[in-house]
Amino acid sequence: MIFATIADVTLRALLGRRRTILMLLLAGVPVLLGLLVRANGDGVRDVAATLDGIVIRVVLPLVALVFGTAALGSELEDGTAVHILTKPVRRSTIVLAKILVAGTLAAAMLVPSTILAGVLLGRPGQLGVTFALAIGVLVGSYLYVAIFVALSVATSRGLIIGLGYALVWEGVLAGLLPGSQVFSVREYVRGIADILNPAAADSIVGAGAVLYAAVALVAATAIASVRLAAYEIRGSD
Amino acid sequence: MSPQSFAPLPTADAPAGSPTAALVLEGVSRWYGNVVAVNDITFALGSGVTGLLGPNGAGKTTILHMLAGLLRPSAGRVSVGGQPAWRNPAIYRFVGLVPEREAVQGFLTGRAFVELAARLQSLADPAAAAARAIATVDLDAAADRPVGTYSKGMRQRVKIAAALVHEPSILLLDEPFNGMDPRQRIHMIALLRSMADAGRAILFSSHILEEVERLADGVLVIHAGRLAAAGDFREIRRLMTDRPHTFVVRSSDDRRLAAAFMTEPAVFGTELRDSRLTVRVAEFGGFTRAVARVARDAGVSLFEVAPTDDSLESVFAYLVSRR
Numbered sequence: 001m002i003f004a005t006i007a008d009v010t011l012r013a014l015l016g017r018r019r020t021i022l023m024l025l026l027a028g029v030p031v032l033l034g035l036l037v038r039a040n041g042d043g044v045r046d047v048a049a050t051l052d053g054i055v056i057r058v059v060l061p062l063v064a065l066v067f068g069t070a071a072l073g074s075e076l077e078d079g080t081a082v083h084i085l086t087k088p089v090r091r092s093t094i095v096l097a098k099i100l101v102a103g104t105l106a107a108a109m110l111v112p113s114t115i116l117a118g119v120l121l122g123r124p125g126q127l128g129v130t131f132a133l134a135i136g137v138l139v140g141s142y143l144y145v146a147i148f149v150a151l152s153v154a155t156s157r158g159l160i161i162g163l164g165y166a167l168v169w170e171g172v173l174a175g176l177l178p179g180s181q182v183f184s185v186r187e188y189v190r191g192i193a194d195i196l197n198p199a200a201a202d203s204i205v206g207a208g209a210v211l212y213a214a215v216a217l218v219a220a221t222a223i224a225s226v227r228l229a230a231y232e233i234r235g236s237d
Numbered sequence: 238m239s240p241q242s243f244a245p246l247p248t249a250d251a252p253a254g255s256p257t258a259a260l261v262l263e264g265v266s267r268w269y270g271n272v273v274a275v276n277d278i279t280f281a282l283g284s285g286v287t288g289l290l291g292p293n294g295a296g297k298t299t300i301l302h303m304l305a306g307l308l309r310p311s312a313g314r315v316s317v318g319g320q321p322a323w324r325n326p327a328i329y330r331f332v333g334l335v336p337e338r339e340a341v342q343g344f345l346t347g348r349a350f351v352e353l354a355a356r357l358q359s360l361a362d363p364a365a366a367a368a369r370a371i372a373t374v375d376l377d378a379a380a381d382r383p384v385g386t387y388s389k390g391m392r393q394r395v396k397i398a399a400a401l402v403h404e405p406s407i408l409l410l411d412e413p414f415n416g417m418d419p420r421q422r423i424h425m426i427a428l429l430r431s432m433a434d435a436g437r438a439i440l441f442s443s444h445i446l447e448e449v450e451r452l453a454d455g456v457l458v459i460h461a462g463r464l465a466a467a468g469d470f471r472e473i474r475r476l477m478t479d480r481p482h483t484f485v486v487r488s489s490d491d492r493r494l495a496a497a498f499m500t501e502p503a504v505f506g507t508e509l510r511d512s513r514l515t516v517r518v519a520e521f522g523g524f525t526r527a528v529a530r531v532a533r534d535a536g537v538s539l540f541e542v543a544p545t546d547d548s549l550e551s552v553f554a555y556l557v558s559r560r
Contacts, residue, residue: 005356013342079340083350083399086305087357088329229324233307 002089006097010071013080014105019070023063027109030054034120047122048129048193048200055114056189060137061166064106064144069159071102071145072224073152082233092225099149099221103142110137132197133189140189143217147185150224153231178204188213258319259283259407259438260304265313267299274299276462277313282440286433288449288470289442291459297442298337300459301409304440305334317407330358333400337411337442339392343385347376347395350384354399370398375424389416397425408432410441414448426452450474458556465556476556481505482521483545486514486528489538497535501527515545 014020033054037044044050072095075081084094114137118130147165152158170186181187181204190201191209205212258281267275275296289297302308303315306322306329315322318331341350351370355363371380374394379387384395393416400408408429414422429452433439443449449456449470456473458466466473488494491514495507498516503523508515518524521544532539 002357002359005353009342009345009353012344016344079336079338080342082307082334082336082338082340083354084357085307086329086332086334087354088326088359089357090326229326230309231307232309233302 003093003097006084006089006094007101010098010101011105013075014067014070014102019066023066023109026059026063027113029059030113030117031120034117038120043123043126044121045123047118047126048133050121051114051118051130051133052190052201055110055117055137056133056140056186057171059113060106060110060140060189061144061170061186063110064103064141065148065159065162065166067102067106068145068148069152069162071098071152072149072228073156073158076153076231077156077234085228085231085233091228092221095149095153095221095224095228099142099146099224102149103145106145107138107141110141128197129193129200132193132200135196136189136191136193136201139192139213140185143185143188143213143220146217146220146224150220150227153224153227156234181205182212185213185216188216259317260440261314261316262300262303263314265300265303265310265315267296267303267308267311273462275303275310278459278462278464279313280457280464280467282438282455284433284436284438285454286429286439286441286452288453288456289440289459290444290446290449290456291442291465292444295444295459296462297444297459298411299462301334301411301440301442305332305409307334330403331405332407332409333403333405335393335396335400335408335410335413337415339389339396341384341392341396344383346381346383347371347387347391347398348380350395351380351398351402355402358403360403366402367398370402371395373401373428374398390418390421393417394421394425406437408437408439410439412443413441414443414445422448460556473556481555482518482524484516484518484524484528485541485543485545486516486539487541488514488532489540490535493535494532494537497531497537501531503527 030051072081075084111134114134115130118133119127122130148158148162151162155161169180170184174181174184174187187203187205188209191203191205191207192213193200194203195207195209203209260280260282262278262280265275265278266273278300289300291297299308303310304317304322306317306325309323317328320328322328345353348367348371351367352363355366355370360366371377374397376391376394376398379391384392387395393413397410397413400410410429413425413429417425429439429441433454441452453470455468456466456470457464458473466476486494491509491512495509495514495516498504498507501524503518503520505517505519507517516524525542528542529539
């Protein structure tokens with residue numbers, strides 16, 4: 001009951017018109033690319049690499065970042081969260097509802113986008129690769145959102161730090177220091193796709209991806225709950 | 238902390254931590270980095286209305302936020318209804334907070350916003366509870382409009398309705414009269430009074446003396462993070478009016494008037510500079526009663542008698558300095 005109430009009001013807040021349109025546009029970019037490729041020929045040779053480069057590297061973390069930081073962090077910033085915080089509600093219930101709604105919203109945009117783009121980009125016989133990556137994106141949506149929700153509770157600069165994590169840590173460092181990929185959501189997403197279809201990705205975390213992803217999801221949720229329980233309101237005199 | 242120099246709040250004689258004291262601060266301080274926002278404050282309040290009076294930035298909001306469990310005290314203990322306020326969401330079953338910030342999800346209707354509070358309180362019939370609370374703040378007519386279309390006063394009232402929906406025994410309000418028109422103020426004062434008469438403990442902050450005077454049974458005066466005075470309102474009022482004052486006087490013959498004032502026991506001294514007569518007096522009330530008589534006896538016409546330091550700020554500074 002309380003969970004559903006928080007989820008409902010969170011969904012309505014997140015579906016604010018401008019943000020939803022912007023995120024739909026962003027999620028539409030891979031599909032647009034697919035349409036262009038399809039109009040000019042019969043698909044790319046390596047659909048897995050193309051989807052990895054555009055969806056998993058860029059669109060997935062950005063959409064999850066926006067919904068993840070908006071779900072709780074922006075309510076803490078603008079003060080509307082006070083109305084939920086001053087209720088006899090377990091802090092973990094608040095965090096779980098926020099992650100579930102923001103993650104589902106991100107996945108609802110990203111999974112169809114991945115499948116549609118894969119179908120358009122790929123050649124016949126590559127559907128298995130596309131579906132494996134789409135499952136990875138589904139898991140990645142919730143995982144990224146959970147991490148960004150935790151970040152936005154822990155710091156008022158969640159958006160900037162989250163962007164730094166996605167771009168610098170996962171984008172640059174993972175290439176320079178392959179060992180850091182063990183702490184990279186992108187690598188878990190690829191690892192899950194790898195398990196489902198070895199042609200979808202070649203991940204160094206491999207079968208461990210499911211375990212790493214589960215641990216990261218639980219840890220992010222727990223950290224967010226603990227930090228929210230000790231949350232100190234900003235803007236007192 | 239030194240004991241109060243006059244009678245404590247009529248409702249505050251319960252020892253700290255006893256079940257009858259609804260709101261208790263014991264040696265509480267709160268600092269942000271090097272800035273001390275609240276400095277070693279102790280009080281205990283029972284049922285009734287108490288005004289938290291002080292200029293902007295005095296620490297009123299910090300005190301209310303600590304009582305509402307939204308800030309950790311840096312030192313000391315804060316408890317509400319006999320329970321610690323910090324990290325204890327269970328207190329919200331009997332505590333209601335009306336924050337000063339207007340932030341309310343603008344896409345919700347007033348009714349949906351109050352019902353949301355009722356649902357989060359796990360009330361048996363959220364719709365009925367919300368309807369009651371909305372009627373209490375006289376907002377029925379606008380209840381089905383989005384909060385985003387509300388005036389400042391209406392938003393204030395819808396927040397109060399949401400804070401009242403579970404009929405809390407303790408109500409904390411941060412500058413509740415901001416943005417209300419005079420009619421709404423009267424309505425709200427009557428509402429809070431009736432809630433206090435029903436045995437609730439109500440603490441509200443204000444920087445306006447008259448608001449506190451009209452509503453509060455007792456008052457806590459806060460200045461620069463310190464408790465400057467606490468007690469019955471009339472007592473505070475007397476302290477404020479009896480403090481030393483400086484007046485600027487304009488008259489038909491300032492020099493002659495200055496000489497006449499010097500024979501008055503209430504007057505410390507006079508100064509005539511740049512054709513401006515300044516009179517320092519020991520006591521506000523005594524001087525204001527004497528000034529017309531002195532001028533008449535001296536055959537001088539008074540044009541203007543103006544206190545120079547009647548700002549609330551100087552009143553608070555004086556109250557702090559006497560402790």
